[in-house]
Amino acid sequence: MIEKNKDDSEDTSDTNMIEEMAEAKTKKKIDTKLFNNILGMKKDELSNAAAEYLKMREKANETELEENSAALMKKIEILSTKESKIDQKLEEMKEQEKDLNLSKNKIDDELDQKQSKIDENIRMIKTTTPEKDQEMLTKMRKLISMNEKIKKNEADFRLACKDELKDLDERNKLAKENLKKLAVFDDQNEETIALKKQLGEARLKLAKRTRLVMELERKIDSIPSRAELSQYQRRFVELYNQISAKQNETQNYFDMYNNLGDQRDFIEKEIKLMNSIQDGFDKSSESQHTKYQYVGQLEEILKGVKDARRRAKDKLTEQEQVKEGVMKQKQELMFYQQQYFSLVKKIQDEVKKNELINSKLEELN
Numbered sequence: 001m002i003e004k005n006k007d008d009s010e011d012t013s014d015t016n017m018i019e020e021m022a023e024a025k026t027k028k029k030i031d032t033k034l035f036n037n038i039l040g041m042k043k044d045e046l047s048n049a050a051a052e053y054l055k056m057r058e059k060a061n062e063t064e065l066e067e068n069s070a071a072l073m074k075k076i077e078i079l080s081t082k083e084s085k086i087d088q089k090l091e092e093m094k095e096q097e098k099d100l101n102l103s104k105n106k107i108d109d110e111l112d113q114k115q116s117k118i119d120e121n122i123r124m125i126k127t128t129t130p131e132k133d134q135e136m137l138t139k140m141r142k143l144i145s146m147n148e149k150i151k152k153n154e155a156d157f158r159l160a161c162k163d164e165l166k167d168l169d170e171r172n173k174l175a176k177e178n179l180k181k182l183a184v185f186d187d188q189n190e191e192t193i194a195l196k197k198q199l200g201e202a203r204l205k206l207a208k209r210t211r212l213v214m215e216l217e218r219k220i221d222s223i224p225s226r227a228e229l230s231q232y233q234r235r236f237v238e239l240y241n242q243i244s245a246k247q248n249e250t251q252n253y254f255d256m257y258n259n260l261g262d263q264r265d266f267i268e269k270e271i272k273l274m275n276s277i278q279d280g281f282d283k284s285s286e287s288q289h290t291k292y293q294y295v296g297q298l299e300e301i302l303k304g305v306k307d308a309r310r311r312a313k314d315k316l317t318e319q320e321q322v323k324e325g326v327m328k329q330k331q332e333l334m335f336y337q338q339q340y341f342s343l344v345k346k347i348q349d350e351v352k353k354n355e356l357i358n359s360k361l362e363e364l365n
Helices: 001-025 032-040 041-129 129-186 190-222 226-284 288-364
Strands: none
Touching: 041 129, 226 288
8 A cells, every 4th residue: 555655646746747847848947946856856757757848848849839920920910000000100299299399489489579578568667667556567477487387388298299209219110120020930931922822813813803893884884774765765855846846936937037028029019010000190191092001001910910819829729738748747657656655665564574574583593
């Protein structure tokens, strides 16, 4: 029983020593107590512990290498984000410093001017003011002291801003140095090289896909839809109606102008004819021969009037016949138009039915 207890105690001491060695490996420093315990062991126990320690050390190195690569990548990302934030803060602080310098210069100029004015006013006041107005002088002195305190606070704030800017510059430099050190390890890593290659290939594929998408969008946009076609059709019909109405209006103006011109010509001819008849009637009363000539002229004039009237009637009948033919053509065209509109409506109804059927088939599929 005593030997068994000794063996158990030796096994437990071995395990305890191995655990202490593993803890020492993780801490990367060997404690003095552990070192004294190792020296107090036997030679065979020491050799076994050393062998197990070497094995555990190799495993730990392998795990550390794997963890260090992932940790380096995380540190690179963290440091890059910190660098960008620090750069933004530096730019903001520089802009704030510029604004503060400008405002400070302006304030200094204004304060110097005001201080000079105040000093002059104080001198004038001291020479001119009586003893009763000494309270106002004390208030002015208090205001001057407050102004000096404000200047001092401004100078302190400026110094604090400069110190903070220097601190940020130093932190930025350290971050850049760390990034450079980590970039060396990153470039030598095979996984990062493979990932960069994959990223370049993925970018090329994405660029090709985007080009195809843009070309297809252009082609789709170049083809008008049914709604656009119907809108174009309505617009063209409206334009046609406007043009036809304008044409009819101008045609009516031309017809009215021509009719009024013809009426004017006929009235002028009638006036000339009446004047000539009047002149001939006065001359025909002189002799019998002139009366016969006058009657013959009247008969010729009457014959010419009748011929003109007959020609006007013939022209009127021709125009009425033309009008009847045009009205018949108009009625035929109106009939064809009604048929066209009915056919277009039927086609639109069929297209809507087809779209509904296609949507239902897609839902079923």
